[in-house]
Amino acid sequence: MALNFHQLxxxxxxxxxxxxxxxxxxxxxxxxxxxxxxxxxxDHFGTKMFLRSTKKIELTEAGRTLLPYAKRSMDLMIETEREMSRYTHMLEGRLQLGASLTVGEYILPRLLGPFNKEFPHISVSMKVINTTQIVEEILSHQLNFGLVEAPVSHPDFHVEAVLNDELKLILPAGHELLKKEAITIDDALQYPFILREQGSGTRSVMQEEFQRQGYDASTMKIVMELGSTGAIKSAVEAHLGLSILSQSSIKHEAALSLLHARSIEGIRFTRSFYSIYLKSTLLPISAVTFLTFMRERELAQWL
Structure with a gap:
């Protein structure tokens, strides 16, 4: 039998x-x-690649020799699919992915229209859940890949930044802080906050930046923890508290002057959105095409 990529x-x-x-x-x-x-x-090479025992397996000398070539073959296959995805405009298939809440509710819907115009024969199925749930579903092979709001530290995952974003202090119309030319962190912390639940990428970014600035996020007056950005926006609009959210998530409300996004002096809540998938997974061409689309287009025109 001839050697093939599947075996490698x-x-x-x-x-x-x-x-x-x-x-x-x-x-x-x-x-x-x-x-x-x-x-x-x-059988193809006429030698054993693994030493097998009841408890574990180990590479033989031949296996250790083959390993870097197998890795290079995988890298070359991934690179080949990425390059060729630029030309697959008549590609047919189904794009299945998981997206964390901010990405799935406010970022990707604005990108899927332009993507569909370029690749009209790819249908999209998107599951919108938080970052922790996406990681669990990829590990259990319920999802092929995901787009999340914070980097994932896991030895089995390939993680790549694909989009940039910035969080802002979100205030309701008529809030007294809007009268200030500059809002400090001490100004903001005088008011109650409405935040996403623990485990969300948005909250993780906020907490990490507070920590870098020497502030303890646990001192915030958190009056509500809500499981969706939409619920938080409604609560802020009702003057129940302030929040820290992606500026892109209040685009509609800002245009109507219902909510306002302001910077906090001396603090920038910058982050990237990341694609994540198992290193052992070769993504379907529809997923490779979508990730190539995100890497190589000027996405700001749609966001």
């Missing part, structure tokens, strides 16, 4: 995971199918 992908995943069962789960294959492909690879 399986070999690399087994080596990375350290077991046939973990590799099978990551690859959506049965363990016997993974074992069969590794045996075919070993």
């Amino acid at each position: 992908h399986i070999f690399f995943t087994v080596a990375e995971k350290g077991s046939f069962s973990s590799a099978a789960q990551a690859l959506h294959m049965t363990q016997p199918a993974v074992t069969m492909q590794i045996q075919s690879l070993e």
